[in-house]
Amino acid sequence: MSPLGVGNSHSTNTLQTGEAKLWVLLVGINQYEDGGLPSLRYPAVDCQGLGEALFKATQGFPQKEVIVHHDFALVKPTATTVRQSLQYIVSQTRSQDTILLYFSGHGILEPDTQQAVLCMTDTEKNNLLNTGIPMQELLQMLGNSSAHQQLVCLDTCHSGDMVLRGNNGTSRDAENPSFNSTSQMLQVLRQRASQSKGFCALLSCDQGQKSWEFPELGHGVFTYFLMRGLLGEAADSQGIIEADGLYKFVYRQTLQYIDKLNQQLRLINQQKRNRGDYKIQPEYPLQTPKRIVEGVGELILGFKANVEVKSQPRHGLIVDGLGSSQSTNQTINDLSRVLRGAGGFELECFPHNQQNLSAIRSAIQTCLRTSNQKENSTTLLYLRGEIEEIEDGEAWLILGNGVRLSRSSLRQELRRGNTAQLIIILDCPGATTLENWLEDLNMGVEQPQCIIASASTPEQPDAFSQAILTTLAISNPQQGLPVAAWINQLRSHLKDVDIHVWLSGTRGVIDILPGNVTSIFAHEPKEIVATTNSAKIQPQPNLETSTNFPNFSELDEKAIKSLFTPGSKEYSQLEHLLTSLMGPIAPTLIRRTLSKITNPRKQLEELTIHLIPEQKIEFTAKVTQIIETLVLQPQSKSVLSVETQLEPTFIQKCDRELINLIGPIGNFIVKEVYKTYSHVSPSEFVQKLAEEIPNKQIAEQFLQQFVTNLQKN
Structure with a gap:
């Protein structure tokens, strides 16, 4: 009924x-x-x-x-x-x-x-x-x-x-x-x-x-x-x-x-x-x-009205004073695409070989003073270089072309700025005095500000920048990412590297990714407009378009699953294809997708979130070709074993328990999760339900109550 x-x-x-x-x-x-x-x-x-x-x-x-x-x-x-x-x-x-x-x-x-x-x-x-x-x-x-x-x-x-x-x-x-x-x-x-x-x-x-x-x-x-x-x-x-x-x-x-x-x-x-x-x-x-x-x-x-949704202003500046190798430059380039795409930042970038002090100081001033103080604006400064400090307390950030940015001048610019929220990232391999920088650059407990600083080892100088890229790239662009959750992810990702943090301000959530965005990476423009030896790039609009969503509904589901079977030929093909489109972050994204989604078609759709429209078209065409080739092979029929369906009585139990805890929306969550995970084990299904509950305490309570209920029955 x-x-x-x-x-x-x-x-x-x-x-x-x-x-x-x-x-x-x-x-x-x-x-x-x-x-x-x-x-x-x-x-x-x-x-x-x-x-x-x-x-x-x-x-x-x-x-x-x-x-x-x-x-x-x-x-x-x-x-x-x-x-x-x-x-x-x-x-x-x-x-x-x-x-x-x-x-x-x-x-x-x-x-x-x-x-x-x-x-x-x-x-x-x-x-x-x-x-x-x-x-x-x-x-x-x-x-x-x-x-x-x-x-x-x-x-x-x-x-x-x-x-x-x-x-x-x-x-x-x-x-x-x-x-x-x-x-x-x-x-x-x-x-x-x-x-x-x-x-x-x-x-x-x-x-x-x-x-x-x-x-x-x-x-x-x-x-x-x-x-x-x-x-x-x-x-x-x-x-x-x-x-x-x-x-x-x-x-x-x-x-x-x-x-x-x-x-x-x-x-x-x-x-x-x-x-x-x-x-x-x-x-x-x-x-x-x-x-x-x-x-x-x-x-x-x-x-839904055809009106432009006003977003809060977000401005960013990347100064890479260490870039030299091709892999380092690729990491910074990919990071800038993420910050422009999912981050929604209007971003200005200073490559390693295009830096002078006056241009950098001017860019910092512009970035910090662009925003209207009445708006909930966010400014990001990503500074990458070596630290030099002397006994009297003065210190410098050594950037490309020998540029020396003093800590005192940076502190002065921060205090003159009028941005509502400020995120500062200090990427300084080999540094030993980062705590001093946090003490000097923080603007008090009332100002909404986040400073994240880390010193990668000389053997792995790109570890921190790669961790930043990875943690942002695997995030859900629709849901967004607050800096508090991001800090925990960075610490989990870099267990052997110290991460120094200053976080202040209780008025509003500071987001590194604001959410309500369809793609992680911004489209790479064909032309870069040079401004004071830097590249100034507008953010990708946060608008959904129906053309961004490929249709995998006609592909054989068992064959699709072989794409996500580690060790298989098809898995290697998928990894190679995605790497050619988006760079070295691809294997991490595939593993992340495997860990949180079990439905093969949903896994493919999840991967396309990180691609721009032109890449989605190429990705869909080549994946279709791989699947069709596999289906034509006789051995493909035995790629997957027969899957089992969850019992209706089990689903009803889940429904009752969740509704008792969070109300009618529990029924909606059960239905949505079942659409994607109808062939997983009961314990996996319960875990997936818990992941959809926004409040972590209620999610834990649901898991405990459900296990107890199953034991009684």
């Missing part, structure tokens, strides 16, 4: 033709007249941003009406005006219409009746039922509407203190834990959902959690990713944005963002302990967006 739906494709057609109408009510409150209700920073801005995103997503819907109440609007969000607007919408809707209601602000528990109440700008804390809007009343009003499709989004949760001390994130909470209304909200929303298959609710977090707002995002984290999803990132392959896909996008992105922040905090706290500073900054508690719906189906909210 197929699952109950909250709509169907007919709703899309009626909204597009104008037969149906989309009704939107957006409410956001920053300031409350009652001093007992603390002010918030971003609900009004959340309303504005969400309204703009909805406008772009619904351009294909001729019939729509949007009503907005927030602090900056002409009509303020009082209880009377919001109630009147909702009553108007309810009275005007028809059965084929869709209602979207969004609220951002405080919602607290009325102590006498235990009712959850949404607080408007004139709500009185001691008279909640008469001056606020109880959730039960709001849902009863929606229940009186003829509209069969309704979506309620609430960015309001409560569990304790207003501010997590020491950090920059603020939670939208009541100051008294006894006022926690999340449980009551969930209860009445579930009751409403059980009465209508067309009703869906999205909440910013689960019971006992906080709904965070971060200065670097300029929004509540839940609404920030709602906006990004509506701007197209949550669209399916046809460009349709529906409630189910939007929820899954917001769920993953919210968990990943807070997890990245906590990774950064853990590294900063460890750095403090190592320095004898025990003023540890607490990590952000988990925020898990919640969905309330009876069944899963389509509730169409819009379409």
